[in-house]
Amino acid sequence: MTDDTPRTDGGGAAIEAQGVELTYADGTEAVKGIDLTVPEGEFFGFLGPNGAGKTTTIKTFATLLSPTGGSITVNGFDVYEEPRKIRETIGYMAQETSVDEELTARENIRFAAQAYGVPKRQRADRIDELLDLVDLADVADKEAGEFSGGMKKRLDAATALVHQPPLVFLDEPTTGLDPKARNRLWEYFERINERGTTLFLTTQYLEEADQLCERISVILDGEIVATGSPMELKRRVGGEILDVEIPAGDEARERAAEIAREGDVFDADADVARSEDGITVTAERAREHGTDLLVALRDAGITVTGFNIRAPTLDDVFLAITGEELDSEDRSADAATVTEPEVSAE
Amino acid sequence: MSDGRPGESATHGGTTTFTPSGNSFLGDFWVNFVRWNRKAVRNPFVVVGSLVQPIIFLVLFTQVFGQVATGAIRSGGGAAISYETFLLPAIAMQVSLAAAAGSGIGLVNDMEEGMFEKVLVTPMSRTAVFLGKTAAELLRIVVQIVMILGLGVLLGAEIATGLAGAVGIVLMGIVFSLWYVAFTNIVAVLTQDQESTIIGANLLQFPLLFVSTAFLPLDVLPGWIQTVARFNPVTYGVDGARALMLGEDVMTVLEVTRFGGIWDTLVPAIAVLLALDLVLGGAMVYLLNRASSSSVQ
Numbered sequence: 001m002t003d004d005t006p007r008t009d010g011g012g013a014a015i016e017a018q019g020v021e022l023t024y025a026d027g028t029e030a031v032k033g034i035d036l037t038v039p040e041g042e043f044f045g046f047l048g049p050n051g052a053g054k055t056t057t058i059k060t061f062a063t064l065l066s067p068t069g070g071s072i073t074v075n076g077f078d079v080y081e082e083p084r085k086i087r088e089t090i091g092y093m094a095q096e097t098s099v100d101e102e103l104t105a106r107e108n109i110r111f112a113a114q115a116y117g118v119p120k121r122q123r124a125d126r127i128d129e130l131l132d133l134v135d136l137a138d139v140a141d142k143e144a145g146e147f148s149g150g151m152k153k154r155l156d157a158a159t160a161l162v163h164q165p166p167l168v169f170l171d172e173p174t175t176g177l178d179p180k181a182r183n184r185l186w187e188y189f190e191r192i193n194e195r196g197t198t199l200f201l202t203t204q205y206l207e208e209a210d211q212l213c214e215r216i217s218v219i220l221d222g223e224i225v226a227t228g229s230p231m232e233l234k235r236r237v238g239g240e241i242l243d244v245e246i247p248a249g250d251e252a253r254e255r256a257a258e259i260a261r262e263g264d265v266f267d268a269d270a271d272v273a274r275s276e277d278g279i280t281v282t283a284e285r286a287r288e289h290g291t292d293l294l295v296a297l298r299d300a301g302i303t304v305t306g307f308n309i310r311a312p313t314l315d316d317v318f319l320a321i322t323g324e325e326l327d328s329e330d331r332s333a334d335a336a337t338v339t340e341p342e343v344s345a346e
Numbered sequence: 347m348s349d350g351r352p353g354e355s356a357t358h359g360g361t362t363t364f365t366p367s368g369n370s371f372l373g374d375f376w377v378n379f380v381r382w383n384r385k386a387v388r389n390p391f392v393v394v395g396s397l398v399q400p401i402i403f404l405v406l407f408t409q410v411f412g413q414v415a416t417g418a419i420r421s422g423g424g425a426a427i428s429y430e431t432f433l434l435p436a437i438a439m440q441v442s443l444a445a446a447a448g449s450g451i452g453l454v455n456d457m458e459e460g461m462f463e464k465v466l467v468t469p470m471s472r473t474a475v476f477l478g479k480t481a482a483e484l485l486r487i488v489v490q491i492v493m494i495l496g497l498g499v500l501l502g503a504e505i506a507t508g509l510a511g512a513v514g515i516v517l518m519g520i521v522f523s524l525w526y527v528a529f530t531n532i533v534a535v536l537t538q539d540q541e542s543t544i545i546g547a548n549l550l551q552f553p554l555l556f557v558s559t560a561f562l563p564l565d566v567l568p569g570w571i572q573t574v575a576r577f578n579p580v581t582y583g584v585d586g587a588r589a590l591m592l593g594e595d596v597m598t599v600l601e602v603t604r605f606g607g608i609w610d611t612l613v614p615a616i617a618v619l620l621a622l623d624l625v626l627g628g629a630m631v632y633l634l635n636r637a638s639s640s641s642v643q
Binding site: 062063065066087088092098099101103111112115116117143159 | 384
């Protein structure tokens with residue numbers, strides 16, 4: 001994993017975690033032995049469904065929760081020994097938007113600047129820069145309570161960056177934002193990452209992880225079940241994916257699945273599954289054999305209304321790894337922003 | 347964010363070149379003091395709103411009950427004073443209670459807004475954070491008691507001990523407020539729920555005021571209220587403030603004669619309140635520590 005070299009020349013690890021465990025007093029094992037190394041300068045994604053342990057993990061890294069087992073070093077400091085040093089050198093954006101609604105945008109950032117000890121002579125400039133960065137300069141002196149959800153999120157992000165921390169934790173920063181606001185935040189994150197800041201992002205949006213992150217770990221039930229670049233993970237699914245839309249009922253779909261499985265169309269290790277509106281086939285060279293399947297289905301008298309060949313997405317990765325889809329509610333909310341599945345040329 | 351590479355500012359192996367000026371305790375205190383004062387001024391309800399109820403009490407009680415109550419004060423062996431004069435120190439303590447209620451409400455708002463956690467993740471001293479907030483609240487109590495004393499004097503109340511007595515009443519208000527500050531913070535930490543805290547902090551004020559010596563002297567109150575009043579902190583705050591207002595020993599729940607004059611009221615009143623402040627304050631510090639510690643619960 002060190003081949004994904006960080007963009008800084010430091011070469012060190014921003015986060016070094018071994019065997020991290022966190023068990024709550026009521027016996028809930030939220031995190032069950034996580035090993036993780038995040039090199040400096042990386043845009044790292046922590047992906048998992050609700051309740052998988054993402055927030056708990058990020059809170060142990062940010063010194064808000066003390067792990068019940070394992071070791072963690074953040075920016076070279078030990079979480080048990082030097083939590084205050086860690087707090088000085090990280091930015092943290094909580095899942096829940098955290099701004100003081102009775103203060104203006106400028107006052108919120110100033111408070112953070114003072115809290116993090118940004119030297120007085122730099123403060124005013126830094127505040128103006130950040131207001132520009134998150135596009136709130138024109139409402140800088142309005143109270144944050146009047147802001148939209150997206151504006152508050154951006155303000156929250158600005159306060160997390162005020163001391164130019166080398167490492168920033170972002171806990172589901174775009175949850176609940178509309179696509180436009182989300183894209184805008186993504187731009188800011190990419191910008192600060194390009195400047196060398198290590199970003200640790202948790203998300204349940206596969207598209208977000210795919211687009212932003214250099215490397216991803218998938219967490220499920222408190223354990224990391226896969227780690228790699230988005231490309232690597234997608235390659236792990238193998239082959240191409242064929243979605244066939246069949247309007248007729250369950251029976252026709254079941255028959256179609258049988259034809260895809262038993263007919264001589266695909267390689268033996270092809271994976272055929274029922275989807276919401278038809279069947280999905282994952283197989284090597286699905287592209288070449290797709291038309292054969294269509295012919296076979298027509299011969300069997302099954303009407304096909306849609307047909308799509310695509311490369312695997314992180315959705316498929318997630319499904320393959322965990323056997324479950326990410327929270328379906330969130331997925332449908334997300335659907336508007338998901339770009340059409342690519343039918344890429346080879 | 348002007349010149350690239352914040353990553354360069356951190357090094358490894360336990361040393362760092364990333365040195366955010368290393369905030370002093372006083373610096374952290376000041377930042378939070380300013381924040382909470384700003385929030386108070388920003389929110390007119392906090393400053394003016396919490397004065398409305400005491401003002402209504404002051405004006406209506408003196409108008410409606412003034413005639414009757416004056417008789418009660420005299421039959422109770424009190425000096426020939428107006429009900430305004432009798433009531434004003436109690437209203438000053440009511441102001442103190444109302445403002446102290448804002449402390450826990452401020453805390454629970456911070457928790458709900460995520461600001462509590464946001465502050466915890468900064469390198470600020472947590473003690474300084476809390477002291478800065480509390481100092482801002484005490485400042486508000488001082489300002490509001492001064493305002494209500496001014497209004498009371500305009501309405502005809504007389505502070506027998508003059509300016510020194512007025513200052514004394516303000517200080518009494520602070521000593522009196524601390525246990526309620528602690529109490530509302532405890533409610534905030536335990537419930538972590540805005541509505542419960544607001545209800546708990548606000549509703550309790552009225553029964554506490556009525557079952558004390560706030561509105562009438564102890565000996566004209568029904569027996570059971572006399573009993574409850576003995577154990578009600580409001581009685582001690584009100585008696586202390588009233589002793590300063592009238593310049594004489596007014597305490598009837600405890601018979602103390604050792605110190606002479608108003609000190610026979612002030613010493614026991616302050617002693618009782620400080621003891622309560624310490625007990626509740628200790629509980630609050632313990633709970634706040636637990637809420638802000640990183641140990642899992």
